[in-house]
Amino acid sequence: MSPTTIKVACSNCNLRELCMPIGLSDEDLARLDEVITSRRKVRRKTALFRNGEKFHALYAIRTGVFKTCVTAEDGRDQVTGFQMAGEIVGLDGIVNDHHTCDAVALEDAEVCVLPFDRIGELSREVGALQHHLHRVMSREIVREHGVMLLLGTMRAEERLAAFLLNLVQRLQARGFSRSELVLRMTRQEIGSYLGLKLETVSRTFSRFAEENMIEVHQRHVRIVDVDRLRGLLAQPGTGF
Amino acid sequence: MSPTTIKVACSNCNLRELCMPIGLSDEDLARLDEVITSRRKVRRKTALFRNGEKFHALYAIRTGVFKTCVTAEDGRDQVTGFQMAGEIVGLDGIVNDHHTCDAVALEDAEVCVLPFDRIGELSREVGALQHHLHRVMSREIVREHGVMLLLGTMRAEERLAAFLLNLVQRLQARGFSRSELVLRMTRQEIGSYLGLKLETVSRTFSRFAEENMIEVHQRHVRIVDVDRLRGLLAQPGTGF
């Protein structure tokens, strides 16, 4: 629960390019190092923050995968995203000074704590940081537009194909294979994210495997035919 | 197309409370007035900006209602939101310096042009403005979480009820009736936003009317029984 106060350095972090603005001077990076002074470990299935908690900081993921989910009054919940190394969580908390969703680690994880008031101060002086922060938030808005398109217009097969392709793409950007991946989330969680029931997710996996587009062994997935998967998205259509 | 360069003043705008940070000093407001120097009229069915266009500015809506929509490669599109007076559009453009969605006026409209670089500069000096900008972006993220919950977990009746209740609530905040509203968008557009076909929207309207929860005359809607509408959302459930 309590942040581990370890001295760490952005200037020395191998995730810098994913996480932080490129083009910060050494001097600026040094100042950033003074703001980001603690990390926090989050154990599997525990929350980094929860709906209703006071907002203090953004979190940059160092290791591990998180899910964020919102909950309706009646208890239904919706996974709004899966986040991995280099990505930022906690942006939801800014508007009302309280978090409005849960961020839960899907495996043991570690995050850098970015105290928001201090980030704000520093970004007033470091233009590149200010713009970077704006871009991070804008990117999240654009990502969610994509999810809305998925939820609003796509069918089960398209949703799952889009999900898998998005995952491998992000993993590839982190140096992992572009054809093999290990799912850190359950079928239920995938389903929640994609607006499907877990049975539908499972069936769709099976169908993809049957048609030799992927191989599935539990949470291990190998993408055998990327092109056919992609083909499920861009209908060779007359343009609707 | 070309912005109308009229001298206008935020300090004198009746939308200030919706649109701009409360708690700006008179001095700060004066500086803001120097940044926001032009308005732009947008005629019904024309775009304020389009997917792919270079990003220059955010826009604060003065009058009229807009829709924003994203388009997939295959031509399917998804309305991502309806925006009205006091709300900000264009945040999607920050991340890649290009817009990724269309903003189209549903009726003749007018917006204030907020040149983004100048807003950035000013917000470096005016802390309240900086924080306000962050809040605006965070609010949009949280709003989209709500839409994802709607698209991912709700059925047609719940979606439409949520949509209507959200609309009247925002209209009420702008001084309009809390029971009567005029829809500026077609059934098709409502359907796109809610992830439904226009026929389903129409049928659901009819069902609500049949059960005396609302009265519908074309785009005119009167909410007769708010409580029953709300009841459609919060299932009196066991709260699993």
Next chain:
DNA sequence: CGTGTCTTTGATAATCTTCAACACTCGTGG
């Protein structure tokens, strides 16, 4: 080595979409 969680698969049911026909509204031009 059992227990609980997660996953798969089948049969049935509910919801929404699709296709089709017709009604209504509003603006335009004869």
Next chain:
DNA sequence: CCACGAGTGTTGAAGATTATCAAAGACACG
């Protein structure tokens, strides 16, 4: 001023997709 037509909205019947319910299998963890 009226008629016409395009766009919009309503409604019905049939069909498709996904959800629900149920049962059994696989795996992971203690």
